[in-house]
Amino acid sequence: MPSKHVCLVTKYPVDACIAQCDSTGSVLRGNLLCNHFIPQMTDNSDLEIVDRVLAGEVDAFSVIISRYQDKIFRYVYSQVNSYDEAVDLTQEILVVVFESLRSFRREAKLYTWIFSIMVNFCKNYRKKRRRFNTVPLESATGGYEIQIPDTRHDPEKELVDSDSLRIVKEELFQLPDDYKEILILRDIEGLPYNDISSILGIHLSNVKVRIHRGREMLRRRLKERGLI
Numbered sequence: 001m002p003s004k005h006v007c008l009v010t011k012y013p014v015d016a017c018i019a020q021c022d023s024t025g026s027v028l029r030g031n032l033l034c035n036h037f038i039p040q041m042t043d044n045s046d047l048e049i050v051d052r053v054l055a056g057e058v059d060a061f062s063v064i065i066s067r068y069q070d071k072i073f074r075y076v077y078s079q080v081n082s083y084d085e086a087v088d089l090t091q092e093i094l095v096v097v098f099e100s101l102r103s104f105r106r107e108a109k110l111y112t113w114i115f116s117i118m119v120n121f122c123k124n125y126r127k128k129r130r131r132f133n134t135v136p137l138e139s140a141t142g143g144y145e146i147q148i149p150d151t152r153h154d155p156e157k158e159l160v161d162s163d164s165l166r167i168v169k170e171e172l173f174q175l176p177d178d179y180k181e182i183l184i185l186r187d188i189e190g191l192p193y194n195d196i197s198s199i200l201g202i203h204l205s206n207v208k209v210r211i212h213r214g215r216e217m218l219r220r221r222l223k224e225r226g227l228i
Helices: 014-024 043-054 058-080 083-103 110-128 155-159 163-173 177-188 193-200 204-224
Strands: none
Touching: 043 058, 043 083, 043 110, 058 083, 058 110, 058 177, 083 110, 110 177, 110 193, 163 177, 163 204, 177 193, 177 204, 193 204
């Protein structure tokens, strides 16, 4: 589902804003992808939902799904570059989150914990390099199924509507995995450096260096394509 949030700079929906970034000067400032408006994470509310799920109100997990499935999907799609495959893998990651919820340590933010699961899942998937079968979101022990409505827009049909967006997306996907994933977490999802450090399990200084190198690498690629 396209984001309802509007970029404060371009006045476009956030999902479409990236197509306009070159015309607003974002690329020249080094902010290669749109992060003009980042919704606030709801830590307290997240913990309340976790408590409800663990207390047996499993329907409440649908709130977590609604909050994070699009973020997970965007990241997964960047890793596999296949819409249908990304839908399947997003469901599998949500299965892992649901099954692992009791292991969530509350000193961490829920979204950093979820993103850590997501990143590790994708790393393992890339190593296996095989297509996973579709897995329904259900508890292996309780048999409870949560439906995930497939209401996301198809990036191939809706997001790639301009040459500038298509080029940025193509070149981002061509970056080495370490740089691609960190630019997605920082410049698309807008995560703070400290949270990225926790998610990827690397030192804060390495986060900053990797982001800088990734942006420079992407900038050179975009310059070669004539975008900047």
